[in-house]
Amino acid sequence: MPSDPHASPALDTFPRLLLHHAEVRGDHPAYREKDLGIWQTWTWRQVAEEVRALACGLAAQGFERGMRLAIIGDNRPRLYWSMAAAQTLGGIPVPMYQDAPAAEFVFVLNDAEIAYAIVEDQEQVDKVLEAMPSVASLAHVYYDDPRGLRNYEGVTSFERLQEIGREFDRAHPGFFEAEVAKGRAEDVSVMLYTSGTTGKPKGVCQAHRAFIEAGRGGCEFDRLTAADRILSYLPMAWVGDHLFSYAQAMYAGFTINCPESSDTVMTDMREIGPTFYFAPPRIFENLLTQVMIRMDDASALKQWLFRRFMTVAKRCGAEIMDGKPGVPAVDRLLYGLGSVLIYGPLRNVLGMSRIRVAYTAGAAIGPDLFRFYRSIGINLKQLYGSTETCAYVCLQPDGGVRFDTVGIAAPGVEIRLTGNGEVMVRGPMLMKEYYKRPDATAETIDPEGYLHTGDAGVIDADGHLKIIDRAKDVGRLSGGAMFAPNYIENKLKFFPHIKEAVAFGDKRDRVCAFINIDMGSVGNWAERRGIAYSGYTDLAQKPEVYELVRECVETVNAELAADASLAASQVHRFLVLHKELDPDDDELTRTRKVRRGFVAQKYAVLVDALYGGRTVQHIETLVKFEDGRSGMVAADLRIADAKTYDRAAVAAAT
């Protein structure tokens, strides 16, 4: 097909792609936004015009090549256009997280030496103006939505900027084309700031080539075409959104849809019915919970149908979608019936009727959750990547989807594992550098051009990458086998009964674990079987509860045993803690990550007991209560053994 971008080599910058689409599919909808009650639509040709006016406007205002343009706000077409406009002028758009407070703006604005900013509305304008005094470079602020800004001094409206642009364009014919022509694939096309969980955020500089290659790889991998549509609702500053809503859209020429407001996303999703969708695991989780809650007050008949057909779906749904052979005709029939009565309607109410490809990433996703969506016919897949790699390293191929891997190396990507299992990647999608941070850049990208992801992983028999932990957390058992605590803990936490888990084993002969039961689900479980308990500590020590936990642990062991590199780290002994791990007691971070080291030494007694082979251990702990008072919790903790499997046996079994 002639309209296939990579047919002609010239299309190596985003502005060129934009003009290309304006030419070959000028009347195809490029952007939609729910505004004034309907989906306002802009075709590629119109977008090209808008961008042209905007670019000229910026130029007229003195924006020059290499300058950086801050872009702050919810997903709005005009903000996406602003990126293209900046790129046309050889400038670098810097999308920023719109929900950050003014104080956090200051750092990025200074670090990127921002002089020009295009922001969404009064809220953002206020924050930027608040930051302005402490940002010497910042001089020009433009806003999209004029509401409430009539009497603001020193800020200019988007319309005005474009008017200026059109005049400038008339005055300097050919300027725009010339600017587009100057662009080179190696030029930095965007600067995305890493959220910076460790230390200050770093500006990741990505070249046109990187994102275009990533976009192209993704589109070809999932056969995305101009006919597709995506709902853009995740922060523009996040690499994923830039890949899906900008790079891929610019490559394939499909339609971007911007919701009316952040609290109408669900309804807007239902109206648009995207064919291509991304969401972090928690969103899928929330959706599932909503479904379950709604179904609870549905009529008996519906509930029965739902249960009945969900079991069918669990049994064969995913297989049927993957076109796997060997699904009995009866099941196929039932599934067909189910998709009329339940699955179809369910996809419909979720707004997922038309989804061809849905991705999730960013955190470990529970197997049940993952299976649910796939079983009702939603092609949910996982990918792996980071800001430094344009969110583009591994993708799960249709038919080759597994919940515990992140798929195979994406087109054009080389993956290699270091001795301690750290994942290293090389390819066109790698970042150029961290802005003004040669040191950090050097640390991350080695002389061979491999980028150290900082994640530890294993590559299984059929080439699927499995991310198991942060590399720095990975240790070794005294036997020499790799020990990845997070991986084990996550596996345990996927069970609804287990809230938190802490695995020990570094420099020890075997793996042992602390468990926190989930008060909610275990509580219900206990009530259903009439087990009386006074509180968490009491419930935690019930023999039945230990049995319950043991089952979970042993299931995990079985799974671990199946994997050569992890078989050694099966959990031999465990105990259920007498109190819930709590950020207030510094046992968890505010983001609820276990602070393993701290826990280990706080409960040294228990750890010793685990490895000392004792079956019971008394412990007293100081705890802080909600109201700030603190008190003692004392308990005799039972310590249990869990069955472990030797690999051969499991291999035989499966």
Next chain:
Amino acid sequence: MSFFFEVLIGGLLSGIMYSLVALGFVLIYKASGVFNFAQGALVFFAALTFVGLGELKLPFWLALPATLAVMVLLAFVIERLMLRPLVNQPQITLFMATIGLAFFIEGLAQMMWGANVRGLDLGLQDEPIQWISDKTGMNISKFDLAAAGVAALLVAVLAIFFNRTRVGRALRAVADDHQAALAVGIPLRQIWTIVWGVAGAVALVAGLLWGARNGVQYALTFVALKALPVLILGGFESVPGAIVGGLIIGASEKLAEVYIGPFVGGGIEGWFPYVLALVFLLVRPEGLFGEKIIRRI
């Protein structure tokens, strides 16, 4: 001149009978806010039942209470099966229901007693009273006079019932404000039953009089239509309105029939009352005895 008075008085006398029917409407509307379109059917039903019982060789003094009992029973059934389930529905809905009820009752009546026209003799001849015609040359029908007497009597009884008895007072309370009535513990449903019962009784009397005059037949149901203009004239909620309205309608109708009718080919009594009432309303929307409504917002 005396002819004029003859017509006028005749009109007034039959007017009282209109009032009688109208009264049935007013009672029910006051107490339950229902525009009871089945009132005509009730009249028909009552009369037919009475005659029917008479045919079963029941003496007058037995047939009367018996019919009364039937009417009360009917009222009870209606309250139980129709009003109660429809409580708090918009008035138009209840109105429609009563039309359905009318169909039902008419069907029932004819089912029980057959549809053929019957005479009803109350021992009153529809003949002029001799000495009046002698004195004034006006022909005033005995029957009309008697009927008027009965009607007047009934009205008086009702008036007493309303103002003197406990039930009557409760009834007025309900009419004024349902919620309040409920609040002070007046059993709304009983009240409704009673009201419909009373309305039934009124229907019985009206039925007997009209029946005796025009024969007991399906046409009795149209008596209701006679009463409607009386209602708009007098107001849905006003007992005196119903009475005075009836007199006005009765008189003017007769007069119009006699003095205007001939010029337009007669048969105008069907619509004249309505047009009259209508014109009146256009001049005075609040009706005869209603006081001016200030629409506050």
Next chain:
Amino acid sequence: MATGARQIGDPILALEGISLSFGGVKALTDISFDVREHEVRAIIGPNGAGKSSMLNVINGVYRPQRGTISFRGRVRRDMNTHDAASHGIARTFQNIALFKSMSVLDNVMTGRNLKMKASFLEQALWIGRARREEYEQREKVEAIIDFLEIQHIRKTPVGRLPYGLQKRVELARALAAEPTLLLLDEPMAGMNVEEKQDMCRFILDVNEQYGTTIVLIEHDMGVVMDISDRVVVLDYGKKIGDGTPDEVRADRAVIDAYLGVAR
């Protein structure tokens, strides 16, 4: 909220010696005051002081027995509701007077009925002007829905909405008429604190964005003092005070009659 921009102009509404009574009951006695262009004018007073009656006189729901109303220079014995509407007076009611069975959108659309010229025939055939108008007006209405942030309930029947939102919808309907003078009858009655704050913001935004002159009745003194430029105080149908919030606050008579007893 920077209200510095709007210029308070000359009086556009002036009431002279208005007296109104129902039957024997005197609702208003010889009341005179004016409202200047672009200002926010508050009417306060204890219950039954005749505040609502005042508004009803201004937009012609009630006809005063004595007095004159001059609006935009034209002096009248009394208003009639239709003239009021067509000359740019819109209002909301104390106890919400929305069209319960209609959707929010339709309710607001009715606010623009005066802007629609197509005959019922054109509408029946859904041709030409009728269709065009419908869509043009819809766009205007959507802008207002946007402005008052009620997009999410656009198609909900107002009957199903919580009180606070209904109040907002009623304001939207009034705004849809693009009024020059907006009468608000206790716009914040029965609202919780957040709702009140929102409503205040909206009222000031309206006054500022569209330069709409606003006359409002309000009980919450805090609100009144915050948002109004001048205040009229009524008591038992008589005017007992008139001036800036501070002046009124200081006024002995007012304090006795109202603030004293109310707070």
Next chain:
Amino acid sequence: MIYREAGQFKASYAADSAIFPIRQDRVGIAVILAFVFVVVPLTATPYLFSAILIPFLILSLAALGLNILTGYAGQVSLGTAAFMAVGAFASYNFMLRVPGMPILLAFVGGGVMAALVGILFGLPSLRIRGFYLAVATLAAQFFILWVLTKVGWITNYSSSGVITAQQIVILGYRFDAPAAKYLLVLSIASIMALAAKNMARGNVGRSWMAVRDMDVAAEVIGIRLMRAKLLAFAVSSFYCGVAGALYAYAYLGTVEPEAYSLDLSFRILFMVIVGGVGTVLGSFLGSAFITLVPVLLSVTVRFLDASLNLGIAESTISNLELMVFGGLIIFFLIVEPHGLARLWQIAKEKLRLWPFPH
């Protein structure tokens, strides 16, 4: 369940305010139209046409008329049949006295006449409301019928007061076969239903509903009550007038004023209430219900009578029907006071949210 709305977004106000915004509905209505316009004419029997389908459609139209007045504008009327009569006799006279009068134009003329009369009898609605108005409309019922019987000119001095409707001929084609009449009536009904829907979703409709829901507020935002109410009476009566004309020309053939009795008015009012106040769909459902019930009743009763040879007297049967009919009405008002249309509406909501509860 059958609804799949995901992805049906609206990019224009035209699409958003369409009569059937959901694709599945558009498909559904298309199927229905195809059925009634193609399948039915090919399959139905003459009896079905002239005894059920044609009266059903005509009365639907009348019900639609009344629904515009009562449902949308909130003005109760008991004089519907009279306005139908005006339409019928006006059309008759147009045909009779205007040489070469096209019949469709005559129908329109009848409608217009009815509209004028409607406005006249609508005037009281400016002063009085509720049941007072309802009763007042009875004046129309009686007065109009009286005029029709008394003024010989109208019935062209036919001794019995009975008139014989002229042949329906359009562009030389004679509509005397039941199927042909059915198609004619169906087309007219469909077009007028569409028009009604358009008015309902437009400014007119909103003004009517505003007046119905809260007239003071309506007045305050500039809606002229008089205009709105009289327009409602006019439009309503126009619909009734056309229906009345069809009633004479496509159904009865020979008509006397008594054919448009108070009974008919009530039946039509029933249709509106049972079908659903303030809905176009309801007018048709209601009409179907009210036309079919008696038929079904007598059929079943007679069937039982015959099969169990109970030997029920004819009179008894008719009385029984009367009772059951009345009972049904009451029962119906109790179970679904908002009418059949509401039932469908609820069902639809459920289907749209399936499998979630409504």
